[in-house]
Amino acid sequence: MINNTKQCPFCGEEIQATAKKCRHCGEWLEDSVANTHNQATTEIPFQGDSNNHKTEVNHLKTPISDFVLILFWTGVIATFISMSHQSGVCHLTNPQKWLQIMQWATYIPEWVADFLSGLVDIIFAYALYIGMKQQTSPMSGLLITNIIITVLIYISTLFSDLIKEDDNFRIIILVLTALVAFIVLVMIGIQFIRHFNGLLNKLGWGILASLIIGISAIALISEDEFSMTNAIVSFIVFWISSYVLYIQAELLAD
Helix, strand or coil, X not given: CCCCEEECCCCCCEEECCCCECCCCCCECHHHHHHHHHHHHHHHHHHHHHHCCCEECCXXXXXXXXXXXXXXXXXXXXXXXXXXXXXXXXXXXXCCHHHHHHHHHCCCCHHHHHHHHHHHHHHHHHHHHHHHCCCCCCCHHHHHHHHHHHHHHHHHXXXXXXXXXXXXXXXXXXXXXXXXXXXXHHHHHHHHHHHEECHHHXXXXXXXXXXXXXXXXXXXXXXXXXXXXXXXXXXXXXXXXHHHHHHHHHHHCC
């Protein structure tokens, strides 16, 4: 006759052979503890895999690697000139010393700054597209769209700078293009954050932050007069734009 009972290893009382917990002393049996431990150890690697599915990307090979430093500083200087114009500092007759550099920067026409910064943006957008081709998630469609939108905004902004007369049609086109650019950049930023680690992940966060700051700047800045709000918001826009340029330069440089 088959024995369907066994002794509890803790209290020695007789219990069912298939029991997982002793009904006399309340202790869990070794088999159950081992199973629980095995389940825990098998679940931990799975969780680790779900957190480590991102690809570490700190460099993209592109044809502009030798010129990245020049492009970076060109973009930073152009952004500083644009910031100076947007702050309204040119309206001050007797500026403080720390504002004089900004006022001097306004002697350079704003269209020159927009020309240079737009050119840098287009080159970086193209380089990003070329470099991402080597990745498992190249995002070619989004990045090509980003290049086209960047070119359109570049042309529209130059026309707005050079032709001061209000043209409702041109303004509508510029606003619609900027809206599409916003959507595309949000999608690119989110994809960089979701699928990559390293500098590419930081670039994703930088893109999203620059969009938020940029929208805030449009709502708060008035170029018709100088104010501390203008100066502070313009400085924030300058620093976040420079940060994005820096991450791109580090990512695309040799």
